[in-house]
Amino acid sequence: MLSNLGNSILFLCVILSLSIIYFANQSLKTPEGKISKIIYQFSLVQSCLIIVCFFTLIAAFIVSDFSLITVYQNSHTSKPILYKISGTWGNHEGSLLLWAIILTIFSFLFLVYNNNHPKKFRLLTLIVQNILILGFLFFILFNSNPFSSLVPAPNEGLGLNPILQDPALAIHPPLLYIGFVGSSIYFSAAIASLISNYSSNSFSLSIKNWVLVSWCFQSLGILVGSIWAYYELGWGGFWFWDPVENASLLPWFAMTALFHSLIVFERRNIFYFWVIILCLMTFILSVMGTFLVRSGILNSVHTFASDPSRGLYILSFLSLMIFGSIFLLFKKYKTENYNLNQNSKETFILINNWFMMFYLVTVLLGTIYPIFTDAITNNQISVGPPFYNTIIIPIVVFFLLFMAVGPRVKWIKNKFEDLKIYIFILIGSLLINFLITYFLESYSILSNLIIISALFLISSSLVDGIKELKKNRLDYARIISHASFGFLVLFIGLNDIFSIEKDYNIKLGETKKFENYSIKFQTLDLKEFSNYKAVVGELEVLNTDTNKKNILNPEIRIYDNPQTLTYEASIKSNFLRDYYLTMSNIDRSDYYNIKFQRKPLMIWIWISVVMIVIGGFLRIFTNAKSN
Amino acid sequence: MQKATKVLIILFLIFVISIFYISLNRDTSYNTSSLINKELPEFEISFFNEKKFYKNNDLKKNNYTLINFWASWCAPCRTEHPILMKLSQEKNLKIFGVNFKDKKIHADQFLKELGNPYAFIGKDINGKQSVRFGIYGIPESILINKNLLIMKKFVGPLSSDDLSQIVEIIN
Numbered sequence: 001m002l003s004n005l006g007n008s009i010l011f012l013c014v015i016l017s018l019s020i021i022y023f024a025n026q027s028l029k030t031p032e033g034k035i036s037k038i039i040y041q042f043s044l045v046q047s048c049l050i051i052v053c054f055f056t057l058i059a060a061f062i063v064s065d066f067s068l069i070t071v072y073q074n075s076h077t078s079k080p081i082l083y084k085i086s087g088t089w090g091n092h093e094g095s096l097l098l099w100a101i102i103l104t105i106f107s108f109l110f111l112v113y114n115n116n117h118p119k120k121f122r123l124l125t126l127i128v129q130n131i132l133i134l135g136f137l138f139f140i141l142f143n144s145n146p147f148s149s150l151v152p153a154p155n156e157g158l159g160l161n162p163i164l165q166d167p168a169l170a171i172h173p174p175l176l177y178i179g180f181v182g183s184s185i186y187f188s189a190a191i192a193s194l195i196s197n198y199s200s201n202s203f204s205l206s207i208k209n210w211v212l213v214s215w216c217f218q219s220l221g222i223l224v225g226s227i228w229a230y231y232e233l234g235w236g237g238f239w240f241w242d243p244v245e246n247a248s249l250l251p252w253f254a255m256t257a258l259f260h261s262l263i264v265f266e267r268r269n270i271f272y273f274w275v276i277i278l279c280l281m282t283f284i285l286s287v288m289g290t291f292l293v294r295s296g297i298l299n300s301v302h303t304f305a306s307d308p309s310r311g312l313y314i315l316s317f318l319s320l321m322i323f324g325s326i327f328l329l330f331k332k333y334k335t336e337n338y339n340l341n342q343n344s345k346e347t348f349i350l351i352n353n354w355f356m357m358f359y360l361v362t363v364l365l366g367t368i369y370p371i372f373t374d375a376i377t378n379n380q381i382s383v384g385p386p387f388y389n390t391i392i393i394p395i396v397v398f399f400l401l402f403m404a405v406g407p408r409v410k411w412i413k414n415k416f417e418d419l420k421i422y423i424f425i426l427i428g429s430l431l432i433n434f435l436i437t438y439f440l441e442s443y444s445i446l447s448n449l450i451i452i453s454a455l456f457l458i459s460s461s462l463v464d465g466i467k468e469l470k471k472n473r474l475d476y477a478r479i480i481s482h483a484s485f486g487f488l489v490l491f492i493g494l495n496d497i498f499s500i501e502k503d504y505n506i507k508l509g510e511t512k513k514f515e516n517y518s519i520k521f522q523t524l525d526l527k528e529f530s531n532y533k534a535v536v537g538e539l540e541v542l543n544t545d546t547n548k549k550n551i552l553n554p555e556i557r558i559y560d561n562p563q564t565l566t567y568e569a570s571i572k573s574n575f576l577r578d579y580y581l582t583m584s585n586i587d588r589s590d591y592y593n594i595k596f597q598r599k600p601l602m603i604w605i606w607i608s609v610v611m612i613v614i615g616g617f618l619r620i621f622t623n624a625k626s627n
Numbered sequence: 628m629q630k631a632t633k634v635l636i637i638l639f640l641i642f643v644i645s646i647f648y649i650s651l652n653r654d655t656s657y658n659t660s661s662l663i664n665k666e667l668p669e670f671e672i673s674f675f676n677e678k679k680f681y682k683n684n685d686l687k688k689n690n691y692t693l694i695n696f697w698a699s700w701c702a703p704c705r706t707e708h709p710i711l712m713k714l715s716q717e718k719n720l721k722i723f724g725v726n727f728k729d730k731k732i733h734a735d736q737f738l739k740e741l742g743n744p745y746a747f748i749g750k751d752i753n754g755k756q757s758v759r760f761g762i763y764g765i766p767e768s769i770l771i772n773k774n775l776l777i778m779k780k781f782v783g784p785l786s787s788d789d790l791s792q793i794v795e796i797i798n
Contacts, residue, residue, distance in 0.1 A: 372646055376646070565706055567705070
C-alpha cells in the first residue's frame with residue numbers, strides 16, 4: 001500500500017512541476033504585474049507533497065515494510081528506531097528523494113523570499129528549477145524508485161551496513177545535501193539572470209543568502225562526515241583525501257569563492273560573469289560529485305553499490321546541464337573591463353578566488369586523474385595524500401597571509417597606513433611559534449611557516465576586531481570566520497607535529513611503557529546488545545608525569561544483520577588532547593593488538609570548523625536584518 | 628570571448644564527459660560469470676618480502692587456491708578478514724594474498740593487527756598485475772583448482788555465505 005501511495009505522490013509531483021512550468025511560462029507573457037497566486041499555491045502544494053512522500057518512505061522503514069525493495073535491502077526489524085529512520089536516506093534511492101525534497105523546498109522559498117526582484121527573473125528561476133526537479137523525479141520514478149515493490153514480501157530485511165549505524169552518519173547526508181542541492185537554486189537563478197539580462201548588482205542580493213545557507217550546511221556536512229571517519233573508521237585522522245570526501249570539497253571551494261566575489265559584485269557592480277560562472281560551476285560540481293560516487297567509477301571507502309544505468313542517467317543529465325549553461329553563457333558573455341587597482345579590496349578578493357580555484361583544480365585533478373589514466377592508458381593508479389599535501393600545504397601559507405591582510409584593504413584604492421601593526425603582529429607570531437617549538441621540541445620548516453601564518457591571520461583578525469569595535473562597526477561574521485579559519489589551520493598544524501602513535505601486541509594483565517605513558521590491559525568483557533555483541537576491553541592509560549589515569553574501552557563488535565565485524569575506537573577527549581585507542585584480536589593467540597594515539601587539540605579542530613560556520617550563519621542574519 | 632577559446636572549452640568538456648562515459652561502460656563489461664572455468668591468466672607477482680616472483684606454476688602444487696586481493700587502506704578488507712582467518716584452517720585450501728597498491732609497513736601492521744591467513748603473500752604495488760585478473764576494486768577473491776581453472780570469483784568482501792560456498796566446493 002505504501003508503495004502505491006509513494007508512487008502516486010511522485011506522479012502528482014511530476015504533474016505539479018509541469019503545471020508550474022506551464023503557468024510560469026504563461027505568466028512570462030505579461031511582463032508587468034504580480035506573479036499569479038496559482039503559481040505560489042502549486043509550489044506550496046508541491047513542497048508539501050514531496051515532504052509527505054518522504055514521510056511515507058520513513059514510515060515504511062519504521063514499520064519495516066519489506067514489500068518495498070529499498071526497505072528490504074537496507075533495514076531489519078531489530079534495528080534501533082533511529083537507524084531505521086536514518087536508513088531512509090542511507091541508501092541510493094532514499095537519498096535521491098532527499099535531493100528532490102531540497103530542490104522543491106528551495107524552489108518554493110526562493111519564490112517567496114525574492115519579492116523585490118523582477119518578475120521575469122523570478123519566473124525563469126522557477127522554470128529552470130522545476131526542470132531540474134523534473135529531471136530528478138524522472139530519475140527516481142524510472143531508475144531508482146524507492147517505492148519499487150517486492151512480491152511476495154520477505155519476512156525480514158537484509159539490514160543496514162553497521163558502519164552506517166551511527167548518529168553522526170544519520171545527520172551527515174541531510175546536512176551535506178542541503179549544501180549540495182541548495183546550490184541548485186543559484187544555478188537556476190544564474191541561468192534566469194542570463195536569459196532575462198538581469199545583470200545589475202541587485203542580482204547578488206537575490207542569491208547571496210542562498211549561497212551562504214548552502215555553504216554553511218555543506219561545511220557542517222563535511223565536518224560531521226569527518227568526525228564520523230575519525231571515530232568510526234579507526235584510522236585516527238580527520239581527513240583522508242578519499243575521492244568521495246574530495247567530491248564534497250569541490251563545490252565547497254566554488255561556494256567559498258562565490259560568496260567572496262559576491263561582496264565585490266554587490267559593492268562595485270563588477271565580476272558579474274565571474275559570479276555567474278561560479279554559480280553554474282558550484283551546482284555542476286555537486287552533480288558531478290554525485291555522478292562519481294553513484295556510478296561507482298571511483299574506488300573509495302564509501303561502498304555505494306554501483307549500477308551503470310544510474311551513472312548513465314546522471315551523466316546525461318550532467319552533460320545537458322553543462323552544455324546548456326555553456327551555450328547560454330557564450331551567447332551572453334561580454335568581456336568585462338575591470339581596471340582594478342592592484343592595491344584594493346577587489347584585487348584581494350580576486351586573489352582569494354585564485355587560491356580557491358587553485359585548490360579546486362588540484363583536488364579535481366587528483367580525484368579524476370585515475371579515471372583518465374585508466375580509460376586512456378589502461379593503467380590503474382591512485383592519487384593519495386602525498387600529492388595533496390605536497391601541493392596544497394605550502395600554498396596555504398600564502399593564502400593565510402593574504403587572508404589576514406585582505407579584509408583591511410580599502411575599496412577602489414588602498415594605502416597601507418598600518419604597516420607597523422602588521423610588522424608587530426608578524427614578530428609576535430614568530431615569537432609564539434618559537435616558544436611552541438622550543439618548549440615542545442619539534443621542528444620542521446614547513447610546519448613552522450604554517451603555524452606562523454596561522455598565528456598571523458588570527459592576530460590580525462583579532463586586532464581588526466578590536467579596531468572595529470572601537471569604531472562601533474564590528475563585523476562579527478567575518479572576524480569569527482577568518483580568525484577561526486586561522487585557528488583551524490593552527491590546530492591542524494600542531495596536531496600534526498605533536499601526535500604520538502604506538503602499536504603493541506598485549507595480553508590481558510600486561511603493561512606497556514613508552515615515553516611518559518604506560519598502558520595496562522585490565523579486563524575483557526563480552527556484552528550483548530539488541531543488534532550486536534561486543535568484546536569490550538578495559539585499558540588504563542597512565543601519564544607518568546602527571547600521574548593521571550584514564551580508562552579506555554575499545555570494542556570489537558559483531559553485528560548480526562548483516563553479519564559484520566567492526567572495531568570501535570575508544571576516545572577520551574579533553575581540551576588539550578584526545579587519547580585514541582583501537583583494539584583487535586589476533587586469531588589463535590591470547591594477544592590483542594592495540595593502537596594508541598595521542599592527538600593534541602583534536603576537539604579544537606572540530607570547534608574551529610563549527611565557529612567558521614557560525615560566522616556564516618551570523619552573516620546570513622546580518623544580511624537578513626539589513627534587508 | 629574569442630571563438631577559439633570557446634571551441635577549446637567545449638572540446639575539453641566533451642573530452643571529460645566522453646572519458647566519464649567510457650569509464651561507465653568499462654564497469655558494465657565487468658561480469659564475473661564469464662570467467663568461470665577459464666584458466667587463470669599468466670601472471671608474475673613479486674614476493675612480499677623477497678625479490679622473487681610467484682608464477683602460475685607455483686599454484687599448481689595446491690589442491691585449491693583462493694587468491695585474495697587486499698590492502699591495509701581498504702575498509703571492507705577488514706570486515707572480510709575474519710572469514711579469511713577461518714578459511715586458512717581448511718586443509719584443502721591455501722590462500723594467496725595479493726597486497727594491492729599498499730605500503731609495506733601498513734600491510735605488515737594490518738596483518739599483525741588482524742592475523743595472517745595467507746599461506747603466501749605477493750605484492751602488486753602499482754596495481755598492474757591485478758588488472759590481469761580483472762580486479763577493479765578490492766577486496767576481490769578468485770577460487771582456483773589444481774589445474775588453475777577459475778571455480779568462482781567473489782567481488783567485494785567475503786561473507787559467511789561465501790565461506791560456506793567455498794568450503795562446499797573444496798571438500
